[in-house]
Amino acid sequence: MREKPLTDTTAEKVIQINGLYKSFGNYHVLRGVDLDLYRGENLVVLGKSGTGKSVLIKIIIGLLTPDAGKVEVLGNVVDEITYKELLALRLQVGFSFQNSALYDSMTVRENLEFPLVRNRKTLTKGEVNKLVEETLDAVGLLQTINQMPSELSGGQRKRIGIARTLILQPEIMLYDEPTAGLDPITCLEINKLINEVQERYKTSSIVITHDLTCAKEVGNRVAMLLDGKFERQGTFEEVFNTNDERVKPFYDYNFIK
Numbered sequence: 001m002r003e004k005p006l007t008d009t010t011a012e013k014v015i016q017i018n019g020l021y022k023s024f025g026n027y028h029v030l031r032g033v034d035l036d037l038y039r040g041e042n043l044v045v046l047g048k049s050g051t052g053k054s055v056l057i058k059i060i061i062g063l064l065t066p067d068a069g070k071v072e073v074l075g076n077v078v079d080e081i082t083y084k085e086l087l088a089l090r091l092q093v094g095f096s097f098q099n100s101a102l103y104d105s106m107t108v109r110e111n112l113e114f115p116l117v118r119n120r121k122t123l124t125k126g127e128v129n130k131l132v133e134e135t136l137d138a139v140g141l142l143q144t145i146n147q148m149p150s151e152l153s154g155g156q157r158k159r160i161g162i163a164r165t166l167i168l169q170p171e172i173m174l175y176d177e178p179t180a181g182l183d184p185i186t187c188l189e190i191n192k193l194i195n196e197v198q199e200r201y202k203t204s205s206i207v208i209t210h211d212l213t214c215a216k217e218v219g220n221r222v223a224m225l226l227d228g229k230f231e232r233q234g235t236f237e238e239v240f241n242t243n244d245e246r247v248k249p250f251y252d253y254n255f256i257k
Helices: 053-059 084-088 106-120 125-138 156-166 186-203 212-218 236-240 248-255
Strands: 012-023 027-038 040-044 066-072 091-094 172-176 203-210 220-227 227-232
Touching: 012 053, 012 203, 027 040, 027 203, 040 053, 040 186, 040 212, 040 227, 053 066, 053 172, 053 203, 084 091, 084 248, 091 156, 106 125, 106 156, 125 156, 125 186, 156 172, 156 186, 186 203, 186 212, 203 212, 212 236, 220 236, 227 236
Parallel strands: 040 203, 040 220, 091 172, 172 203
Antiparallel strands: 012 027, 012 066, 220 227
């Protein structure tokens, strides 16, 4: 585990969430969530499956609408801006999907070119090629540029998915279960990549996970979602230094076999 600086709480808040509620019928998922993301930090959101972690980031990028509360991203209240403004905001917020979401019919190069051609129409072909190669090099997979997704390992697909998100150079990165389904060695490689992205691209990130090793390796700060609220926030050690019976089994399952 590398030493990571404590979050500077005087820094700019790039995401502010206050009093957020979201239910699906009688199933109350988020019950008054308050959370801030500071510029330049990696914030890990922990919680068991089904606790609303993925719902939270879908609300952040406007894929779901909250029942109550306020979500402000880079100075924009997400459910109050126009659809055109929302599309512009999404270009500043990169979403790394759990399943990588690559287009299987496209090569790696074409997968990375797609968001550029769609959203950066003034770029020349040479500029597109340069960005594709630089971004693939940043995730250590330049050699895969002409391969199909089906030829890649799970870890490589995850890296390419992150690269396709990074190529638009977003200010904020949202990682949804970045190590899910990967072997332990590949998990460590993805954790290292998340830290490298933070340093190289100066991103502010929310990392959704239930993998405590990932949380320890990448998190400047950890927030644990319990019963629809963030009731424990701080360093990894601060969050788990408790006898709370909702927290201890989570730690024991990850580290005591």
